[in-house]
Amino acid sequence: MQTNLTLSEDEMWQAFTNKDAAYDGRFFVAVRTTGIYCRPSCPAKPARKNVAFFADCDSAEAAGYRACKRCHPRELLLPAEALAQDTVRWIEQHGHARLSELGSAMNVSPFHLQRTFKRVMGLSPLEYAKSLRVQRLKTALRGPDAQPTRSTDAIYEAGFNTASRAYEQLDAIGMTPSAYQKGGRGMAIAYGLVDCSLGRMLIAGTPRGLCAVYFGNDDAELERELRDEYPAAHIERHSEGTWMTWAQAIAQYLLGAQPYHSLQKLPLDVQGTAFQARVWQALRQIPPGQTRSYADIAQAIGQPSATRAVANACGANRVGLVIPCHRVVRENGDTGGYRWGIARKEALLVAEHR
Ligand SMILES: [Zn+2]
Known part of the structure; x- marks a missing residue:
């Protein structure tokens, strides 16, 4: 029998027979006939005459036993909290989590990771990763920065690999990027019309940025185009306002008086898929x-x-x-x-x- 064992052989055998996880880490069971050693909770159930008990993995391995592939006794060396914390950090950094991938990153079996993480965190690693993504996505979509790439950036920042997966996730919570402000619902749009080198130009924007720049010959047609595009928005024609600054920048660029860079700096408020x-x-x-x-x-x-x-x-x-x-x-x-x-x-x- 091995040294360093504080439990009686009967108690250990009893724990092993009961698959009692409370004893996991306190001793290990080796099976002479298979050359494998297990944690007490392992479902493998050899005859008592074939088992030997060890205080730790190292001594079992020193005696020539290999770790069981069902119960992964080595993983007991990682305290549950530390494992859960490392996993959280990994998910937060990488933003996604396939259980097998997480397992190899943490150097433990997917099964052990799943069980330990759930015990510590109250939800599975995948559920955690999902809630984190949805949370980040919501934050990003509702954030104050209005850029044309907002939806995309949000999705990628939120850690989705592809937009389609983002849609699936968002569908699950009753929202899609394009439906987020469908038809411009909730938007307050002010617009104006000016001449430019391309004819008439309609410039429209919200307090957050430009939402439309159209070119044409007929004011009424351009206005109709705007209302068709944003049927649910509150739209008003203004004789002055921020739109004039934007219109000026565009007109200047068209005349070659400003570099394109000056247009790239204009704030945008554009929703799309x-x-x-x-x-x-x-x-x-x-x-x-x-x-x-x-x-x-x-x-x-x-x-x-x-x-x-x-x-x-x-x-x-x-x-x-x-x-x-x-x-x-x-x-x-x-x-x-x-x-x-x-x-x-x-x-x-x-x-x-x-
Ligand atoms: Zn085992």
């Missing part, structure tokens, strides 16, 4: 004077087969010029479509090329 937001963000990376194909953008957002969806997202852009959808052209070099007319697109491309 996560996919649209990714496309719009990619558009903003195209320097003036250059063009990309729809396939290039699809590639840039990591969805090379989504060329058609990219074209749709470009077409759904409601902040002309500031989100430069005009810099996306057909693969074969054709100008391609433009929400505000091909002539305007060509004029913009020519002007920016100079």
Whole structure:
């Protein structure tokens, strides 16, 4: 019999027979016929005459036994709290958690991790990771920064691998990024109309930033376009306000009096699907004077087969010029479509090329 054992053999055998987890870590049971050693709670049940008891893993292994693959006796060396804490830290850093991945990161079996974590934290590692993501996503979506990429950034900051997974998660809590402010519900939009080198320009915004920049020839048509786009919003025409500052920046850029950088600094308040937001963000990376194909953008957002969806997202852009959808052209070099007319697109491309 081994030294350092404080329990009687009968008590240990009894604990082993009862699979009593309360004894886990206090002794180990080795099975001579299999050469394997276990924790007391292991479901393996050999005959009493074949077992030997050890005080710790090291002495069992020194005697030539291997750790059981069912009950992973070595994992008892990690105190439950420390393991749970390390796991929390890992999830917070990596943002996602597959149980097998977590297990190997923590160097314990997925089963042990699951059980220990749940005992300490009151929920499973996956449930914890999920609640953390949802919490971060909600915070980010409701945050004060209004950027066109807001949904996407939020989703990625919240640790989702793909937008589709984010949607699944959000569906589960009754919300999607695009439905978050559907039809502009809750938005207070002020707009104005001015002349510019492309004709008439409608500029609309909320207190958070630009939500529409349209080009056309007819004020009434442009106003209708705005109301169609934001049917649930409170919309008012203003003779002055922040929109004028934005309009000025755009007009100046069109005249070549300001670098594109000045438009990139304008605040945006644009809602869209996560996919649209990714496309719009990619558009903003195209320097003036250059063009990309729809396939290039699809590639840039990591969805090379989504060329058609990219074209749709470009077409759904409601902040002309500031989100430069005009810099996306057909693969074969054709100008391609433009929400505000091909002539305007060509004029913009020519002007920016100079
Ligand atoms: Zn075992």
